[in-house]
Amino acid sequence: MSAPELAPKGFVPNAAQVADGFAGAVGNTPLIRLRRASEATGCEILGKAEFMQPGGSVKDRAGLGIILDAEQRGQLIPGEPGIVVEGTAGNTGIGLTLVANARGYQSIIVVPHTQSREKLDFLRMIGADLRLVDPKPLRDPGHYVNTSRRIAEELAAEGKRVIWANQFGNLANAAFHEATTGPEIWTQTAGRIDAFTCACGTGGTLTGVARALKAKNPKVRVVLADPMGSGMYSWIKTGEVKAEGNSITEGIGQASAVPGNLEHGRAAIDDAVQVDDPTALEQIYDLLLHEGISIGGSAGINVAAAIAVARQMGPGHTIVTILCDGGARYQSKLFNPEFLREKGLPTPPWLA
Template sequence: MASALRTSVRRFATTAIRAAAAETPNAYGVRVSKAQGSVDQLVGAIGNTPLIRLKTLSEETGCNILGKSEFQNPGGSVKDRAALYVVKDAEERGLLKPGGTVVEGTAGNTGIGLAHVCRSRGYRLVIYMPNTQSQGKVDLLRLLGAEVYPVAAVAWENPENYNWQAKRHAERLLKEDPEHGAVWTNQFDNTANRRAHIETTGPEIWAQTEGKVDAFTCSTGTGGTLAGITRYLKDVSNGSVKSFLADPPGSVLYSYVSSGGELKERSGSSITEGIGQGRVTDNLKQEVKELDGAFSISDEKTIEMVYRCLDEEGLYLGASSALNVVAAKEVAEKLGPNHTVVTVLCDGAYRYADRLFSDKWLKSKNLRDAIPKRLEKYIVLP
């Protein structure tokens, strides 16, 4: 009798626990986990990043400002998407076979994304990069298995530009080993980059906002993210979603969009890395006329937003991400209250901390005074 009673109590307790679990405060997380399930290898974890509502800026503008948290990709940036798609494109076209080699010219996150993708899929990776980049980036790429060639930093038009050296390296390897194949993935003009965002990022944003998105904005380097997301959102909304370019100093794209197509001489520079352009890439070319405008964002606004996002949102963002957030705020102010504006949080500040939070570096860029007094406590490096 006592034994039966204990069994009944245990069953009752188990049932109660299961019922409580069904009503857990993490019900949303459980639903997302069920939808995600398990993925096949690292590349299956690329994408499906959350949209984060930026509370303070949303309240300031009366809008809903959302950031796509691309720093949560396995390689730490939005470039994981492009890296996967340029490799997939080469596979689909028969240019890469098991044991083949991927070659790219990149100074930043695309190389890191490619390193992860190539290790996961069993390819060799060769990277050409300007020798102006930090030793830390070179070391990280090599740690991830890439063969790295730092070369002199020269203009795109120069045949010794790192991109053209990467192209020649791939052509040489292909002649030497046609059985396995080699490909220059050419992130700037390979429209598989744009396709990544038409097929993944754009649909994710639309689904996550349940179609209630009024505008999108981000900066551009290769043009793939801006072009791909713009194309998808324009198509799915029958043109009602507005799209705006965010541009740093030293880029010609703001003037190009604002002037209706006049490509001016490039001048100046910015603290941001991997964004801003002196030309219209093939990725951007097809969608540049779809843009509804452009915003030129100063380095002063960008660095202040790096610190604001850390202080107000707990988000540890790189300069390109902060520039995008500034642009989202300005788009919200342009549209007025009760609009939803989405941008891209490209990567975190982890690879840039020795500059962004350094008193010496800020002074060297004449940006020390751009940090509000209340945020100076984050300048923790000499």
């Protein structure tokens, strides 16, 4: 068999694509057809492969957008000392730290110590000043978001050039997705998209993509995917934040407060679906075992929600969702039979 015959179907080399550093490599991730989900529903279910970002997750976009916005505002100046401070479940901290490294800034990242060991180790590896805190409710001064804001305020009082990234309330987060992720999806589907579903951590991805797609076609259905233990499903459905149950997923769902990015984009969201952990894990394991696609917990929620939306809409529709990051960042949890058994959850069949 000749070399050209070995190339994947539809492969076209793109010799003109040379990225200008880290920032230039963010974005333009492919859409992947999820074969089994598509065949099971009679729809085209497509996942945007954000695990292929240079920093490994969709949060590279938020990190780049927030820092570029700070530079445009003069809060950070390329080539001069600056500090980026943020409270995060991990992935935004990774994205911010890598962008900060590339542009000559320091980063201080505050994370609950309960997050996956893999993300914490990665943050240390890439040079973040990692500050671990106990998990506490948002109203508590010791909550990771409140702690990060306090650190930024203290550094500013010392005369340091510093920004508090504030991913939940910083509208540059959603704006970057509106400028990049949404238009990419529209172009990649040639405008043939009927629905978009995505979980909400900060609301940046969901809101930004929703606005971009609705600007092209107001009939595109936008659905929030919510894990158990989050009150965003209730907020979309009833206007009241009411959380029930719990979830092992990290970085998505809000139990008590609506993030500023999501609140600002409420008009672009049509509906919400709720997904429990066993359903999400089923998709995570199925995709890995049968399609060779490794995804994390939030992506499992997204795929399960896309399937639910496809079944609501019926065959013949195209639904796009976000594959936020890869499963390797959750090996100690999602692929740890002992951890899963303690939570009463199914284990990967090949590890059980």
